[in-house]
Amino acid sequence: MDVDVVVVGAGQAGLSAAYHLRRAGLAPDRDFVVLDHAPRPGGAWQFRWPSLTYGKVHGMHSLPGMELTGADDSRPSSEVIGAYFAEYEETFGLRVHRPVEVRAVREGGGGRLLVETSEGTYRARALINATGTWDRPFWPRLPGQETFRGRQLHTADYPGPEEFAGLRVVVVGGGASGTQHLMEIAEVAAETHWVTRRPPVFREGPFGADEGRAAVSMVEERVRRGLPPRSVVSVTGLPLTDAVRRARAEGVLDRLPMFDRITPEGVAWDDGRSAGADVILWATGFRAAIDHLAPLRLRERGGGIRLDGTRAVRDPRVQLVGYGPSASTIGANRAGRSAVRAIERLLDPAGRRERAPAGV
Known part of the structure; x- marks a missing residue:
């Protein structure tokens, strides 16, 4: 036709x-x-x-x-x-x-x-x-990922917090989805850890027009150069809502740096730290x-x-x-x-x- x-x-x-x-x-x-x-x-x-x-x-x-x-x-x-x-x-x-x-x-x-x-x-x-x-959900690849005995899923498959009741959950990702998932899951999980590659930026107050134009301009520059785009949201920071303030005060949003490998029992860092996990939730974007x-x-x-x-x-x-x-x-x-x-x-x-x- x-x-x-x-x-x-x-x-x-x-x-x-x-x-x-x-x-x-x-x-x-x-x-x-x-x-x-x-x-x-x-x-x-x-x-x-x-x-x-x-x-x-x-x-x-x-x-x-x-x-x-x-x-x-x-x-x-x-x-x-x-x-x-x-x-x-x-x-x-x-x-x-x-x-x-x-x-x-x-x-x-x-x-x-x-x-x-x-x-x-x-x-x-x-x-x-x-x-x-x-x-096109993005799944990072790390050493040992195939050995993990628990469940791995992405934001695209997130079913809501009920399925994580009583489990140890590692949430990976510093965007809006990652924080929303984490705050919900923390209410029912036995234990949670929040892992991000970069320290998150929390934004006080409303997002102004000038800030919006600046964020869009940063993304536009990438596509003008033929680079894969970043989302506008990724450069604006996270709004500091009352729920986020409560989660920070309760330690739910205490961030850990990105782990170096995945083990059968959880995740591990090269400095000797480790965290046991039943679930790894990848809130790592698209x-x-x-x-x-x-x-x-x-x-x-x-x-x-x-x-x-x-x-x-x-x-x-x-x-x-x-x-x-x-x-x-x-x-x-x-x-x-x-x-x-x-x-x-x-x-x-x-x-x-x-x-x-x-x-x-």
Whole structure:
């Protein structure tokens, strides 16, 4: 099937892009398609652990054109945001195809890209890649890891604190997920240890606009150089909430440096220290899910895809949203709009395409 644009992914960035494509006068299932591998609306949010209630979510920004209002802070974020995304798709008639796996994107000749999927092949003039990171959890590799007799799992598989009752748990990772997991697990576990590669930075007070721009600028610089992006959150520090203050006072957030090896019984440091463990929980983040773009050879020597705004420098037909500086809810919204503006210029250089009315 020939279309102008294929959007891959229906999380925050993908839905934002689809909304702006409609406003630009493109019709779903005629001019563009939105493909999503997830079984239902909600993006990565639908896979979050039940104990992550909406009230614990930091900085969820509404999608363009429709506010998220009246949400119950006590409900799981997966339910609240999943329902919101579903309503958004229906309200704007985005017609997301799911579940659809995008297997590869290749050069198709005649200026077209071939998007090979589980429901067939699309020939597109442009691609908006909004696949995020949830499908690529990062697992560090350390000596002795295969000998560990306990359980190892990643944030992507975190089931909530109940499964850790009475166990000795090592939580690895200094981000928001790691601290949230640790504080929950400490309530029920026999023993916990918190391990991070770098000392965490806790941020007092609200996060200002100037600080936000500086954080985004740091991530943008990496993608301009073709380096793998760091998330915006990784450079902003952790908010010092009342719950975090309590956990620090109780010693739950007493941090240990990264251990040097894993033993059958736990973890060990070269200075002779060790800690027994029944579970190692890797809250070590995610990497961009972009393997399907490999046939286009977009990566630079540094390992990342170099961007000019949202445009892949090596192929102007490809826009990446939710990647690097736009890997946050507010950044994803802005990136969706920017990507569509770039595609409008690509598809209609003379600017003759009629835009949709403001309510669409």
